[in-house]
Amino acid sequence: MYFKRLAYSLMGMPLLFALTAAPPVSAQTLSPSGAGTWLQAPLGESDIHSDGSQYEDASYTEALHYAVDLKIDPVTKVLSGKAKITVRTLLPATNLKFQFKKQFEVSSALVDGKSVRSIEHSESNDLVLHLSGQVEAGSSFEVEITYSGPMVIDMDTDTESGWLKNEAGELLTAFDSDTLIFPSTLNASGRATSLITLTTPAGWKGVSVGKLQEETTLPDGSNQLTWNATKELSPRSNFVAVGKFDIERSVLPDGMEMVNAFGEGTLPSARKAVEKISETRDFLEDLFGSYPYDWIGGVFMEFGDGPAVEKAGRSLFLSLKDTFTPSVMAHEMAHTYWGDLVTGIGENGFCMSECLASYAQWRWDDRNGEASASDTYRKWVASADADPEKWNGLGGWNAYSKGPAAFYALSQFMGRDKLDEALRNFIRENRHNTTAPTPWSVLEAAIQAATEKDLSEFFQEWFHSGTRPRSEFVDFPAV
Template sequence: MSRNKRWRRPAAVAAAVLTGLAIGGGTASAAPGPGSDGAGDGYYPQDGNGGYDVADYNLTVGYDPATHQLDGVQVVTARAEQDLSSFNLDLSGLTVTSVKVNDLTAKFTRTGEHELVITPARTLSRGQKFTAEIAYNGVPKAINDPLLGANGWQYAASGGAFAAGEPKSATTWYPVNDTPRDKATFHLAVTVPDEWGVIANGREEGTTKTEAGTTHRWAESTPVVPYMTTVAIDKWEFHRSQLADGTPVVDAFAPGTSATTKAAEARLPEVLDFLSSKFGPYPVDAAGGIFLAEPIGFSLETLSRPIYSGRAGNLQTIVHENAHQWYGDSVAVQSWKDVCLNECFASYATWLWSEYNENQNLDDRYRSQVAQASDQFWAGKLYDMGPGNEFTSVYSKGPLALHALRHQIGEAAFGKVLKTWPTLHRNGNATLPEFQNYASVVSGQNLQGFFDTWFYGNTKPSAQYLYPGSLTPRT
């Protein structure tokens, strides 16, 4: 995200999912019980759920722009991680009309702000693959965030709609396990009147005409965190192309998008080539961008296809959001207190782009910003900053911390860390302390003091860590 101003390691996750899909059943234990109604994040304890691991969402939606009515059927394919008497999904508002689990009618209730509690006709055994089919409808409403404004399903002045928001978004338009810790593939079929276009994550899978209009199908085969899913409905101008390796690129521009914005997005292949040189091979199955007319309060790294505020279609924002495809999307946070792994790195990517593309001296940029920094600036934390404070200092203090780290461990070690970390944790989750440990191993340095002052602390670093290596201030 850029603002306008695991339970297991990836290989273990893959093994667990494949095991569940293969055996189709599980090992019985003593007492079946309900899955937890939260995923355990300290900042948002009721978001997400426990007791199961989702492999795929297969969502079918009909949407009428004239009435804002949405009718959906969600099919969740998952594996039970315990013997389940019941389990929860997250859904904000909207009306559930029926639920089936493994094709059998299931009971359901609604509790709290967004809990959908499902009781299958038959207990689910640990390790068992299951499907949950939820039919629902209504007029979606956004969630208001005091810092970022509307999150989730939002309406365009043109009469269209789009879904974007962080840390919450998906629950406003489909039932989901709303936690970064449960990635899944995502299939979407959206039917709208013929004059409307649809864009979403992943690859286009074609369109078909129906009595209700045109059905547009999209498929995201890269496992995705729920808030990074999106759909956008408008009278788009589509630009389609390919990267050099054949990766499909789809850009969608809302009516009235400026020529300057289109020219900036035309440089996406160059941007991705540059980011790949720093972060390793592009880790997603598609690319592109969604350029809104609405001047919402943020742009967002929706997987494979970032969504841009109507006032942010510029090259620096394009670099930032696409850097997230490595740092934030492919490698997602384990908990929201780790959000520096997303935003510090995407923000520093714009520094690296300026160094590469504009020959900017980053040491001078660093010294200038340090000289201007206030006590309030240094008080901002980059780790465990508290709920509601995630999207603040990570954009400003974060790049400084990474540039200081670059000088602390040296160019070779820093470059190796940047490039190999996303591959090490691809399609998984990670924590900032894990990144610290990895940087220490690669550099051969004990970095505890550095991370204590820059990432875990809330005061100005001492000269030892503020000006490491050749960053010593010029006199």
């Protein structure tokens, strides 16, 4: 996965950038090929151990639905759970394969109510259920897995190896979330619905993705919240946060319920920013098409210089300092389209997510008078001319700076309305792709289809080159 930390400044302008996960690469390798160029390879099916070795039985399964019951104690840091997963085999199978952290002990596994022959759980986090017989391709059934174990704590928000814990003792699975809370199929690009019930001790509440379906106080004082994701999501979009949350529920003008969870240390600026959620959603719908989910909101927790992470309609804001603004929220919410709804491949997918979310942020700032997109673009070009390395490719930090500059330049070259139309068409035709991530070439083809201008040289020089494009693709009059 690709994650980048926040908070640096570009030409003196404070920026706070969101994070989104590029889909994992399985059997194929994707790597840069020369300065600023990308090599695209087809995505293979995930029948590979984490250490690179292949199962003898290369069966392949996909999840259709996850129903997960979790009990989490943030004091003892012990998690116990039961996951009922509706799966379908795409090939004949004698075993079923999942990804799940080895720290959890799997005590039982049933397939349609019958015990499996054996359970293999490797140090590489591969969980393999060996069946008593073979299931045929196209078979659907329920797998029930019961497990418990310690919640490994990782205090570093730069890594993705465990639960994050802040000074208030609140816990979060921002990264690699699915394998920390339930077994997920190896087809990480596949999407499924989920129903996640979180039970926590008195004074604590659990938050996840989806609609808040039910909130109950149990006889022993424990809190139980059920979150229902009725739209299909990548497993990586799931998360769990456990905190001393103040949960606010409200209804937007169109009737959609908004749920926001505020952890300890939340600043008034965070509560002020959520007032812009409805307006931001409407802006993004005008830009990219209909909002993809029937839930919306955010989770606000204090992790010092922690990042912001998009999780399918419920963004995680982990740094509540003065740098948190509605502009940052616009970037995050743009990831509901670029990163969640449509995913790309490898470094190309990283740019498809971050370049376009950053471009949406430029448009938001321009619309609201916070920063002219034209001025921001011209300042960035001047800074890149002074430091030619900024022209070199669209990986890493360049996705957040050269990326939106490239799409702004494209809007000037072909016309902003035509680019907007092309992006809406691309999302409509590729949304909820459940078979594989979408190649970058498909995005370029969709944009080309919206104009009679030949964009091939523009694409080559802005998106596949490590040097400054020619003047006709860069130098546009100020608007």
